[in-house]
Amino acid sequence: MKTSPSRVMLNTSMVFGSLVGLWALAALIGGLRQTGWQVTELLRQYMVATGMIQPFHTLVDFYSHIKGVEYLICVAFFVAFPLFYRYVNEERKEVRTEK
């Protein structure tokens, strides 16, 4: 029985994706256990770890940080908006029964 290259690629992606998903789920459950099953505490620790919550000592540090995050959001929006626009405008094609 022959398998096409695209089929192999799809299966490999699915296995890899499942492994990453399992790892993420295990990390999430482990993190929740460490914080005594407090979701907000886990979120707070995540924000501290990623720098979303941190002390700032100078105005320049503060502005560099907030502007950096703002620009990242804007860049993401420049990608997201055209995709959303295309999604909304893409009308479902009518499926006709052929005689």
Next chain:
Amino acid sequence: MKALVNEAPGLPIDRSRKDHASSWNVREKLLLGLSVRDYLAQMMRNPVNWVLAAILLLGIPLLGQRYLFGLATVTHGSQDYPWGLLLGFGLFGMVPLSASGFLLSTAVEIFHRKDFLPIERLALLNGLLGYFFAVIYLLVDLGMPWRLTYPMVVSFGPAAVLFLVAWHVATYLSVQIAEMVPAFAEWVGWPAAKRWIKSIALGLTIAGIILSTLHQGALGALFCYAPAKIHPLWMSPEFLWLHFFCSSIFAGLCMVIIVSTLLKHFMAWRCDDRFLDNLDRITIGLAKGSAYAMITYLVIKLVAIAHDQEWQYLITGWGFYYLLELGIGVVLPMVMFARGVRNHNVAILRFGALIAVLGIIWNRLNTVLVAYNWRHYQELPTWQETWIVFTVLAFYFIIYRFILYRLPVVFAWKQP
């Protein structure tokens, strides 16, 4: 009403001439071509009128109490909570829902989107009455209506945001009245007035864009008076004006979707074929515009959180409430609009518009009442204040219906 106008010849009135020999007089036009007896009989038969009467029966004495014995007898208003339900709903809620006028007139007059022409007058009327009743709510709250001229001619106070709001609302109200003149001129038979307004329609539309944009934002900027009192998630000195402006875009469009839906179901006898036949297509167009405004609004909200470095608030109880407001009031209708437009499912678009309108009112009430004085206590409006809000809303409904029954808003006035 529907049965009466269908039975009688020449009704509903949609032209100046009754027949070859005579024209409708003002009395006949006001009574919709019915006799006084028939008119009163149809009023009595309508159950909505009984509900309105019940609201007014208690509401009018309460309004009298407010003016005779003071605001404190009907509200919990204080120095801590200066803006109660009267302004939270009446001014901050009604104004964004009235943005429909400038949005649709821009689409039709500036961008020549003539496919929205059948709904343009409805959007203009919705805007005019929304602004007018926002002023009425303001007058009920402020009292002393004879001092309304103060920010206009006596004492400007240009350093205050309220000066900006007062002038914008007054001038924009004038612009909207002018934009509704063609419908009124057709009804009373003044073609010259209609021709004159048509000749300055472009200028009126541009004035509407400028004034509306500025004062929708200025309403948000008003909260800069009390930046420390409002919860940081709802208060963003740099972005609040933009939140108010951007949210008014989809609020106005969604309000038109709701009003047109009500007309289709309960006042179809008054609408002409041009309106009814195009309504579903127009609803899809309005929902599409709303969806784009919503996603832009969400991103600006996110940018404001990043700008003020408020991520830590999101993991508190207030943060969850804030996310709940955004989730139900904006994300849910946005998804419904996107799906509805793709699948041409107009029912889901109409339901989404209802959620969006309630979401906007919820947002304004959160900013004015719930997140206000968030460190101290939350004010609960008195039942009298709530009843007065419904009383003014009942007047809004009565006048809205009165105009729609008579003026050519959702039907074309036929030439003799």
